[in-house]
Amino acid sequence: MTTPFVTQENVIRAREIVLQTQWATISLIQRHLRLGYQSAIQVVQCLQAEGLLIPKYRQLWLVADAYHQHTFQHRLEFIESIVAFIVACKARMLQLTRPACSEAFYSFAPETDANSLCRKLCEKCFQQPRDFGDDPSAAIVKFLKNHGHCDEMSPSDIELLEILICDKFYNH
Incomplete structure (x- = not known):
């Protein structure tokens, strides 16, 4: 079994998606980046560690206040x-x-x-x-x-x- 890894390119693309939508789920990251479940989790964890995402509900993250679009x-x-x-x-x-x-x-x-x-x-x-x-x-x-x-x-x-x-x- 191979261990999933996250590329910097995946994190950058996910950041763009999250900044556009202003929220994230594992499913959203999987669909947009065509990643497996574990890789998508790692991407979300990277964005959360950066301070871009904060948990809102179970399996839903919102962008941190500093990154909110005014609308x-x-x-x-x-x-x-x-x-x-x-x-x-x-x-x-x-x-x-x-x-x-x-x-x-x-x-x-x-x-x-x-x-x-x-x-x-x-x-x-x-x-x-x-x-x-x-x-x-x-x-x-x-x-x-x-x-x-x-x-x-x-x-x-x-x-x-x-x-x-x-x-x-x-x-x-």
């Missing part, structure tokens, strides 16, 4: 508000509504739109049988795209949204 914090807050809305919808469906859920619920959309969107989201993504197993994140993102809530998001921001949805539903 990233706004984009991240928007993405996190979508995740909070989805959690609030699920809580409403399960009748577990808490004040924090209500705040998140109405911060995403006006009250009439939020109620309608929540009802449709629950019907499409949480109650109907799905072909993609137990993971509703793909259906949620597709639903939000179809309703125009992801129009201004880049593909990497949509991928980050999917990661945060999975993290919220399956790791807590």
Whole structure:
């Protein structure tokens, strides 16, 4: 068995990707650099040792504050508000509504739109049988795209949204 090693070129290319997306996962590094899992881990560890990446959630790293693009914090807050809305919808469906859920619920959309969107989201993504197993994140993102809530998001921001949805539903 060979031991994976990281080239300086891989670290430089990964740094460019991370600075563009403002976040990283092992999968993102693997796909963009065509590396194996262990090599991608080593690249992320190098970037973390440099101070470029800081752990945010399990298997998700964000760029350190010193490297933030001025728009990233706004984009991240928007993405996190979508995740909070989805959690609030699920809580409403399960009748577990808490004040924090209500705040998140109405911060995403006006009250009439939020109620309608929540009802449709629950019907499409949480109650109907799905072909993609137990993971509703793909259906949620597709639903939000179809309703125009992801129009201004880049593909990497949509991928980050999917990661945060999975993290919220399956790791807590």
